[in-house]
Amino acid sequence: MTRPCIICVAITGSVPTRADNPAVPITVEEQIESTHEAFEAGAAICHAHVRNDDETPTSDPEKFARLKEGLEKHCPGMIVQFSTGGRSGAGKARGGMLPLRPDMASLTVGSNNFPTRVYENPPDLVDWLAGEMREYDIKPEIEAFDLSHIFQAAKMNREGKIPGHLYIQFVMGVKNAMPADRDVFDYYLHTVKRLVPDAEWCAAGIGRHQIELNEWCIAAGGHART
Amino acid sequence: MTRPCIICVAITGSVPTRADNPAVPITVEEQIESTHEAFEAGAAICHAHVRNDDETPTSDPEKFARLKEGLEKHCPGMIVQFSTGGRSGAGKARGGMLPLRPDMASLTVGSNNFPTRVYENPPDLVDWLAGEMREYDIKPEIEAFDLSHIFQAAKMNREGKIPGHLYIQFVMGVKNAMPADRDVFDYYLHTVKRLVPDAEWCAAGIGRHQIELNEWCIAAGGHART
Ligand SMILES: [Zn+2]
Ligand SMILES: [Zn+2]
Ligand SMILES: [Zn+2]
Ligand SMILES: [Zn+2]
Numbered sequence: 001m002t003r004p005c006i007i008c009v010a011i012t013g014s015v016p017t018r019a020d021n022p023a024v025p026i027t028v029e030e031q032i033e034s035t036h037e038a039f040e041a042g043a044a045i046c047h048a049h050v051r052n053d054d055e056t057p058t059s060d061p062e063k064f065a066r067l068k069e070g071l072e073k074h075c076p077g078m079i080v081q082f083s084t085g086g087r088s089g090a091g092k093a094r095g096g097m098l099p100l101r102p103d104m105a106s107l108t109v110g111s112n113n114f115p116t117r118v119y120e121n122p123p124d125l126v127d128w129l130a131g132e133m134r135e136y137d138i139k140p141e142i143e144a145f146d147l148s149h150i151f152q153a154a155k156m157n158r159e160g161k162i163p164g165h166l167y168i169q170f171v172m173g174v175k176n177a178m179p180a181d182r183d184v185f186d187y188y189l190h191t192v193k194r195l196v197p198d199a200e201w202c203a204a205g206i207g208r209h210q211i212e213l214n215e216w217c218i219a220a221g222g223h224a225r226t
Numbered sequence: 227m228t229r230p231c232i233i234c235v236a237i238t239g240s241v242p243t244r245a246d247n248p249a250v251p252i253t254v255e256e257q258i259e260s261t262h263e264a265f266e267a268g269a270a271i272c273h274a275h276v277r278n279d280d281e282t283p284t285s286d287p288e289k290f291a292r293l294k295e296g297l298e299k300h301c302p303g304m305i306v307q308f309s310t311g312g313r314s315g316a317g318k319a320r321g322g323m324l325p326l327r328p329d330m331a332s333l334t335v336g337s338n339n340f341p342t343r344v345y346e347n348p349p350d351l352v353d354w355l356a357g358e359m360r361e362y363d364i365k366p367e368i369e370a371f372d373l374s375h376i377f378q379a380a381k382m383n384r385e386g387k388i389p390g391h392l393y394i395q396f397v398m399g400v401k402n403a404m405p406a407d408r409d410v411f412d413y414y415l416h417t418v419k420r421l422v423p424d425a426e427w428c429a430a431g432i433g434r435h436q437i438e439l440n441e442w443c444i445a446a447g448g449h450a451r452t
Pocket of ligand 4 (some may be wrong): 236273275309311332
């Protein structure tokens with residue numbers, strides 16, 4: 001099975017600051033510039049978080065709106081994916097930008113531990129976010145931080161809560177969640193093929209794990225993420 | 227590999243009430259009586275929650291103390307395991323009974339979704355509960371609600387936070403967590419043997435899944451739970 005390789009660029013993320021890496025784009029203008037470079041280099045999807053001026057993560061719809069507008073202008077045809085991740089807000093604030101109708105949005109369908117806290121995705125919030133994505137015709141990228149999240153996504157797919165072909169990202173290497181483990185990666189893939197054979201999938205690693213995961217991913221016919 | 231089969235009886239649990247099943251033992255006296263019957267029938271471990279008079283779950287150390295005393299008298303030699311599960315209290319209250327030095331206590335090392343909420347086990351609480359169990363010489367039963375929990379337990383074992391041979395229970399069939407799936411059961415087992423080959427393990431299903439899981443368990447050389 002060969003498939004075109006989709007390269008997904010994650011600009012900024014929600015954690016690193018300029019103190020970690022002076023090259024991290026913080027303002028919307030910097031994000032657009034940085035994505036434009038990745039787009040010229042061949043990236044097809046932009047996974048986006050936005051930041052406040054003090055570099056803390058936010059879900060501010062106004063910032064997401066400016067980002068989307070800039071990306072549409074500078075990177076025509078690029079798939080724009082907004083993060084609904086929990087570091088940037090609590091409860092329904094995490095989905096407050098979905099009426100902007102990005103092409104895609106991230107969706108975590110279960111809960112798990114993060115390095116210092118619980119990544120909380122209670123069932124009613126997950127259902128609400130999925131409902132907003134249906135309403136605004138947004139393709140979810142399922143963020144699978146653990147094996148049960150694949151089962152939950154498959155169940156929501158069967159129930160019509162996440163219609164169409166699933167797009168699942170395996171997230172590995174986050175401390176206190178699933179480590180970057182090749183045997184588990186293969187089992188994730190086996191499980192996706194068993195439960196939702198028509199799903200697409202990719203993998204994201206944290207920091208030094210990303211390159212390794214890209215290699216596993218491309219070797220197995222998935223997409224790459226930078 | 228053959229091993230003696232340990233039968234573990236879970237009295238009461240934290241969810242069902244007399245409205246669901248009039249036979250559910252609620253008071254400590256009823257719990258002791260009911261465990262005694264299971265003990266006579268061959269159960270070796272008693273996994274215990276306690277309840278308030280209104281049937282809501284609690285972590286009240288005084289109730290746990292009376293239960294332990296009664297079990298020691300009526301079921302001599304039976305292994306007493308206290309639940310530190312999150313339905314019965316929040317934060318450190320969940321471990322307030324550990325100074326009573328039960329033989330075992332349940333320990334969930336990650337977070338996941340339950341039917342209507344997040345089962346929150348933040349990393350610092352998990353470390354604190356594990357520390358209390360070391361201090362009071364209590365054997366943890368790791369409750370693995372998802373695959374990453376097995377990795378986390380193995381890591382805590384390597385780091386000395388959970389010393390000795392791990393005792394891991396696979397929990398399957400909880401809505402919004404891991405379903406009772408034979409392929410996953412086999413992969414859990416494969417993972418335990420790969421990461422912590424000297425661990426013991428058992429499996430708990432919810433409701434109608436328990437009998438099925440016991441069959442898988444006994445066929446694979448694990449322990450049974452009722
Ligand atoms: Zn991707
Ligand atoms: Zn993200
Ligand atoms: Zn057991
Ligand atoms: Zn229990």
